[in-house]
Amino acid sequence: MHNKNWLVGTALLCSLLTSVGHAAVSAEQANRLQGDLTPFGAEREGNASGTIPDWTGGYDDQPAGYEGTGQHHINPFPDDERLFTIDSQNVDLYRDKLSAGTEALIETYPTTFNVQVYETRRTHTAPEHVQKNTQENARRAKLVANGNGIEDAYGGVPFPILSGSNEQMAKQAMWNHLTRWRGIYGVRRSNEVAVQTNGNYSLVSSQQEIFFNFFNPEADADSLENVLFYYLSFTVSPPRLAGGAVLIHETLNQQKEARRAWGYNAGQRRVRRAPNLAYDSPIAAADNLRTADDTDIFNGALDRYNWSYKGVEEIYIPYNTYRLSEKGLPYSEILGVSHINPDLVRWELHRVHVVEANLKDNARHIYQKRRFYIDEDSWSIALVDQYDARGDLWRVSMAMLKNIYELPGVFTTLDVFYDLQARRYHVQGLDTEEPSTRQFTDNVPGSRYFSPFALRRRGVR
Template identity: 70%
Template structure:
């Protein structure tokens, strides 16, 4: 008997995937803790014993007076909060137990200029009620498949609000909560990124971004996902040498079934081409190679190059409720210092974080041999990352300056900052204080054909 080779290989792959163990769903009795002793997203409602981390009281769900709606630069909802104390290179040892290794290295690298203004901790994260319901449903149905390569049984909320299994499985769950975290349904934004030179000079690269978070499509469900978490479009506006270029990404949920799809439009050639290297440690040209493809959004993409380990929870100072650095009209020159962002515009708070470590697998290649992630227990955003070079030296320190977008509501970063300790340079993504508007959120669901390669070419030519 003759066998169709394609069908045979497909059947073997299907059997392999089907045989892959599923991890992580919890019992209904465990899920029922959500909204009781646990927040709707899985963190303990209670504060810490020292009283330095408060109990969660529902988060920030209403805009402050004067806020007129999405797209307006945010008004600080905590204008009366003052700096409690400041951590500097001279007193950092006193607070060492609450500092990441990367932050300690920032003090050592920039002892006279880097500092952390510490404010009252405000657990501002919240999500809409329909997300809360989905999270609870996901807790009993979501499963990890293929050694962290994908998930199933989840939709419209964090898939793993209650961690379970061994340390490797918990690490995968934390990272997938970050990858699928709540950031609205559809968002557009015009913003700039800069690579700051050692002398402080910078030249912004400005682009228009559009993201449809298909995982949170209120008109769909798991059966309509088509294996896509989100669709991402970015059109470069300036400088002239880069203007007209565009990128389209379709991010997949089950990366065994289908890896990320990416396309690029080259304005000079007027052609759309597949971008198979838009992943892992591919350098990003607009970032002057200070950011890799999988550094974007602090971390994105496949988990397969690393061995993952959950290191437990710690109380760590992380950037949180950063409204001042995103105020309308604030010149980029005030935000961008010579060696790092202006620390006087930042806000740091003590929060509990999940700590996850990724170590490069033997035989795999990546510029980072090890990465340590500090993930906010409430919002599941990665707030800090320590990244090590091939010799095991701490190389880059990544920071997500988080705040609550109260029109959603939900916590997301206002700026992503990538510090290269060896080059003594840094890169900032998301500058928009000189723009008329900031991110605009909408629950309107676009036609998915809008995020196709054919649409990319038509829109880029205009």
């Protein structure tokens, strides 16, 4: 009887420990963020061959002619020349530096898709308060709810130094992406398209507003009220979709409380809860080429997958992709028949954290396996390989990263979602033909602005 009680007690203790997750690193380890590591946890030194340089503070300047937030970005490196191009003729020489998805795109479109490589510029940085909060997070942040939430983190990278078990390190890396620095409050008018096999497409225009509560200057780790961010989006065109709107309150502990979502139907003039706006729910505006959790390359709960950390690799990823955001660049020049114009995409060699997710036996999702490539400097997911139930590579997601220098910090220009089997693709974030691009400010509307009532009000407009 005593042995049975001991076993039950031990099992309960293990369960509680698993629920709490791994605690923060020691003060001595955290001090590495002021030494051999960058303030965000990346290796400060470059690689031995010199193809990845040292991090020397990132890019926190603004090029001549740039007047501030809302203006389309000016390329700060206009004189950089292409070093070489990887295509179907020489791909064998570079396979060890390519993700499976990038390699598959070269093989699927051998005469048109290529990777144009430039010198590596480690441009990521963030304001002093983000760096300071990251230092504090390293000593206190922890996973909770079996990795489906975090606690004692605020305003910076939660886990700049990955630690604990392999699974915990994988989940920490994903939470670093989910909470990465993207400003405090942003507004963007942009377009998304689903490009058909013949190259035809129709624009879906919308305005998005997002308040990153995790970086709320009036909050701290104890007063976030389990809210990661507030997101409000309403569709402007085409007429059949115009007036529709979506509101999301994303949570920091999705086991304690799942995301809260509402949808506004302009035809019915009604706001309704949208509990299914998560996981693999198809997105109509993307012609079902993007799932709900594909948005932002990945978002939402981690609970349907088993997670494993595969280490750090050096691969080519889209980076400093300023040409894709030049004011006045026609969308027709960006959007090719089978993929976006490779002449507009700058690729660089960067170190990435590789994380793999395999669907649990008792869970449902259209992707059986996902492999994420997370930029070492910014914790932004740059590439994702996504596999179907047969184990075949199905879809490839790409974030066209660049430094948003008014923040400053690395974020995305466009997100592109390729379906290798259907030979179609989807692009989100087109704004070069818009009069202005995304705008950032520290002046945040009150919480009532992100209420279901506000959703109806904005949707009617």
